[in-house]
Every structure is written in structure tokens, then in C-alpha cells.
Amino acid sequence: MKKKLMKSFRWSAAFLALIVLLVASGCGGSGNTDTLEAIKKRGKLVAGVKYDTKLFGLQDPATGNVEGFDIDIAKALAKKILGDETKVELKEVTSKTRIDMLKNGDIDIIIATMTITEERKQQVDFSDVYFEAGQSLLVKKGSPITGLESLNKDTKVLTVKGSTSAQNIREKAPDAVILEFENYQDAFTALKAGQGDALTTDNSILLGMQQQDPSFELVGGNFTDEPYGMAIKKGNPEFVKTVNELLKELKDSGEYNKLYEQWMGVKPE
Structure with a gap:
């Protein structure tokens, strides 16, 4: 009887250990690590941006620098999170590659003329609208x-x-x-x-x-509405909140209007 109880106990302990291991690996190894905390720990924001889109993200072939409205938004976000706008790494994305790069953890956020759509909301979480296009x-x-x-x-x-x-x-x-x-x-x-x-x-x-x-x-004028949002990996509500706080701060301070006019040449409507 005693042997049976000991054997049963050992099986129970082993089963419990397996469950703990599976839960731990599920939490830490599935890519669900909180993105905001990962950015702070790394000390750098990795932003997916366009390299080929004048006004928003365009690389100067002579200097290698990437400049544009989206780039300045990325710098402002780095400053909000890390206190320094230079603590940002820019990675090139295209319309075709950006969602996969976000899901794979290659980038923390997409800031790349990305229109908010219901279909895309199934794959990523969006910030508030930061630019209205058509x-x-x-x-x-x-x-x-x-x-x-x-x-x-x-x-x-x-x-x-x-x-x-x-x-x-x-x-x-x-x-x-x-x-x-x-x-x-x-x-x-x-x-x-x-x-x-x-x-x-x-x-x-x-x-x-x-x-x-x-x-x-x-x-021919505009024939669609294209509201741009910044895209974040699903399951990061604090990061989404932080990005939306940044947008509000930029607009309340007048900095958003300055950036808009600097790059677009006109004031936002």
C-alpha cells in the first residue's frame, strides 16, 4: 500500500512539474513578452518604417539617413519611453512585409503609412489615427x-x-x-x-x-478614406496606451501641427 502511495505521489509530482514547465514556456517562449517592458529593458525602440516614401520615410542614398514624418513620430515615441529620441533603431518595412515582421518580433511597432482596416485589426492592434489620407x-x-x-x-x-x-x-x-x-x-x-x-x-x-x-x-481627387495608425503586436494594451498618450501630447503641445506643416507643406485640417 505504502509503495502504491509513493508511486502515485511521484507520478503526481512529475505531472505537476510538467504542467508548470508547459505554463512557464507558454508565457516566456511564445513571443508574448510585454513589448513595452522589452523596449525599456533593451534600452532601444525598434520601429518598422518605410525607406522609399518621400515625406514619411525616405532614405538619402548619400548619407544613409532616413527622414520623414513617420521617422519624427518614431523619435518622439523613443523619447517618451526612454527619455532620448536617439534611442530608436529604424528597420525598413514594405506594405508586404511589415505585419509579418511585427508578428515575428523583428520590430516593436509599425509606423509606415499603414491604413487602419477591419481586416488588419484581426492581426494587429492599432493606435489612434495619426494621419488622415485618401x-x-x-x-x-x-x-x-x-x-x-x-x-x-x-x-x-x-x-x-x-x-x-x-x-x-x-x-x-x-x-x-x-x-x-x-x-x-x-x-x-x-x-x-x-x-x-x-x-x-x-x-x-x-x-x-x-x-x-x-x-x-x-x-480626380480622393476616392477613399485612408486613416493611418501605428500597429502593435496583439496583447500589449499598455504599449497601445503609451502610443496614444504620445499622440495626445504632441497634439496638445502643438508639436504635431509643426511636424505636419514641416513635412506636408500645409497645416492639418
Whole structure:
């Protein structure tokens, strides 16, 4: 009897130890570590940003520096969390790669002209809206294309893989030929080379392209609403709260308006 009790006890102890081990590994090894605490412990914020999007995140090939509205927001967030805006590492993302990089833990946050959508909310958590944009069309000056109504089966429209712009243009202009590129600079280069008739994405991004080459212009106005949010890995409510606090502080202090006007050339509406 005593042997049976001892054997039963040993099995129970072993089972309990296994459960504890599984719970511990589930909490610590599944990538669910609190992102905000990880940033503080690391002493650095890792932000996923665009390197190819003028006004928001564009790398200077001469210096290697990346500059833009999104970059300044990332620096402000680093200052809020760590007290120093230089404690930020910028990692390049594209519309296609950014969510996977966030989920894999390669970056702490996406600050990269990312539109808030219900579909994306299933994969990530978003901050409050930090920029209001709308989708439009960029064409060569003198082009017969004046808006969505001009797009037909003979029209080639360029856009970027993994973007809401690609989805929207297929819905809005189902007859047009849609060509997708890896990033915005590749798409714009293709447009300038005559590989397409129009390029579509958010008006704010197209405005940056127009500044690069004034021989192009935006036409047809905006045909969607594109509210940008910063994306955070699910399960990090304190980090989301901190980001939203930053946005409020920037707007209340007037710093947001200064950054907006600095990069966009106009005051926010």
C-alpha cells in the first residue's frame, strides 16, 4: 500500500512539474513578452518604417539617413519611453512585409503609412489615427486620365503589393490592368519609364512623388478614406496606451501641427 502511495505521489509530482514547465514556456517562449517592458529593458525602440516614401520615410542614398514624418513620430515615441529620441533603431518595412515582421518580433511597432482596416485589426492592434489620407491617382501632366472614370481595359495602373490601394483600385476600376510592385519607388520608376498610365496610392505619398518630379500631377481627387495608425503586436494594451498618450501630447503641445506643416507643406485640417 505504502509503495502504491509513493508511486502515485511521484507520478503526481512529475505531472505537476510538467504542467508548470508547459505554463512557464507558454508565457516566456511564445513571443508574448510585454513589448513595452522589452523596449525599456533593451534600452532601444525598434520601429518598422518605410525607406522609399518621400515625406514619411525616405532614405538619402548619400548619407544613409532616413527622414520623414513617420521617422519624427518614431523619435518622439523613443523619447517618451526612454527619455532620448536617439534611442530608436529604424528597420525598413514594405506594405508586404511589415505585419509579418511585427508578428515575428523583428520590430516593436509599425509606423509606415499603414491604413487602419477591419481586416488588419484581426492581426494587429492599432493606435489612434495619426494621419488622415485618401487614395488618388498620379499621372503625367497632359495625360487623358482625369480620374477613376477614365480607367478602362486599356489602362495600366501601377500600385504596391500588400497595400489597401491595390485592393481598392481593383474594386473601383475592375476593367483596368493592375501591375503591382514591391515598393513605391519601384512603382514610380516604372511610371516614369512609361510602363503604366497611372500610379495609385494615398494622396500624401503621391504628393511626395510629385515633389520629386513636377512633371507629374494628382488627378480626380480622393476616392477613399485612408486613416493611418501605428500597429502593435496583439496583447500589449499598455504599449497601445503609451502610443496614444504620445499622440495626445504632441497634439496638445502643438508639436504635431509643426511636424505636419514641416513635412506636408500645409497645416492639418
